[in-house]
Amino acid sequence: MSETRAPVDDLHAQALRRDERKERWLLLGLSGPALLLLAVIMILPVAWLLGLSFIGDDGHFTWTHYERMWVQPSFRRIFFTTFQVSLITTLLCLLAGYPLAYLIAQLPTRAANLCLIAILLPFWTSVLVRTYAWLVLLQRKGLINQWGLSMGWWDEPLALVHNLTGTLIGMVHIMLPFLVLPLLGAMRSIDMNLIKAASSLGASPARAFRTVFLPLSLPGLIAGCVIIFILCLGFYITPAVLGGGKVIMVSNQIANDIEMFFNWGAASALGVVLLVLTLMLLWLASRLMRLDRVLGGEG
């Protein structure tokens, strides 16, 4: 009876392998639409932009657009502003967001959910709407200035908008959830017994926070900061509306190049540089985060 059977280790092997292959093709097929979409709306336009950035007014190959960026000081200032605004926004978000996330992580579930809704509701509202709302609040005859003047806190209307201040206020507000949400996730996954353990071993509350809680929340913090910084680099609406033409970031310059000068080549070159810088930053951040995990063991 047993002689008629195939050797046990070959039992159904071919059929099983065939099933496996079929399953893989099916999975590939399912991701097809997404891949196609990505190719059409991402990869093709970016390649096209890259091509445009090397074509001059005469329709021939040129380095002009990149040379200009290097030579003209105005471009250097634009890149400096972009990084400056992004960095300050990230830092302000960090300063405001960490305590906020910590508070929410400590609150009982109901209160925490209420706080989350308060954060998420504006998050789901259009950036344009929020930016104009800030314009209404911050302008010379806006709510805040009128209030401050009537209370006698200041005598002259404060220049809260159409400058760097206004841009930063708007951007911090818009970016804050991008820090709070990943940070809250990281904080909630920290076992509070660890804090108890630290304190039973002799750590004061501040010391326990610094040596245990902070390092364990760091991955969420770094993730949030990287997201914000990179989003800030390409931000357009808020600096355009609240900056009043005084805060010119790379994206604003791109818009100017196209709308005012119809210079697609220059705009493309700026876009390409911004993209490359962003990718480099992402790569650096991913290296840093892995490094952090390695160094984490040294305590």
Next chain:
Amino acid sequence: MDLAVRPGEFLTLLGPSGSGKTTLLMVLAGFIRPDQGSLLFGDEEVIRLAPHKRNIGMVFQSYALFPHMDVAGNVAYPLILRGVKGPALAERVEKALETVQLSGYGQRRIDALSGGQRQRVALARAIVFEPRIVLMDEPLSALDKQLRERMQIELRRLHDQLGTTTIYVTHDQREALTMSDRIAVINEGRIQQLDSPRTLYERPVSRFVAEFIGESTVLNVTVGPARDTCICAGQVLKLAQTASRDGAALLMLRPERLKVLAADAQIEDGKNQLQARVVDNVYQGDSFLLQAQLTDGSVIGLRGIAGTAELAALPARGETLRLGFDVSDTVLLADSNV
């Protein structure tokens, strides 16, 4: 609740879940602020002292090891907080790891350790700074049975070696019996009995303690007017001690202290016997559990070693048998709230 812990002793808080034993431990550690009360370490009142100033080593049920530090980092943590530096630090960390048999594991990551190894690291971290008390909150409950039993012996050995006052919380009565100098049985926020394992097992004061620790049969009896005998299902039993009052009472017997008497056996002095009918007989590998019914319907258990001869001699279901036991094993329970 009033509890005095002797220096150097291994005291176990034993109770079912929700009995308040972990709460008590958290009060000792300072994580729960009680409404009122006093907590003395020696002569020092510490009830208002912050947890980090109490100098207590604690082993958590979940171990609570710091995942962002390696083994040595975890063990060094309390020492660094106390200003230990350089070679002295490394030496004490290594010595503590040696004590828990983890020498050379210092550079390992926490997530690369097995459950038993994590347990040892948590222990090393709790003892390395020589705290005046070590608290352990069900530290072995996450381990499998074999490892748990090995760790029980090891913890006991470690305690003998270090002599640190240890307060241990568990719901496992066998674990408590194995490890403790004294056991406090806790139920509904009260200490039911505080005694050595042997006293607790042989002389439980209440039905709760009797049933929580080990196997037991509790019978309704009537104590006679002379208070040295009682009547159980129409049969007279001698009592080990004179009862405090006559009338209805609860009698406890341990199944392994009972013997099946041969049909022609005589009753010696200092022995009791009960007649019962076999209703069930369960084979459990190393032992058997025989259940017999008295004439009043109550069921009494008898546990014996499952040797070949013993099994062959067991009466069949439905047969009547005589159960014999020492008068000294007759325990009258204090709470006669029948």
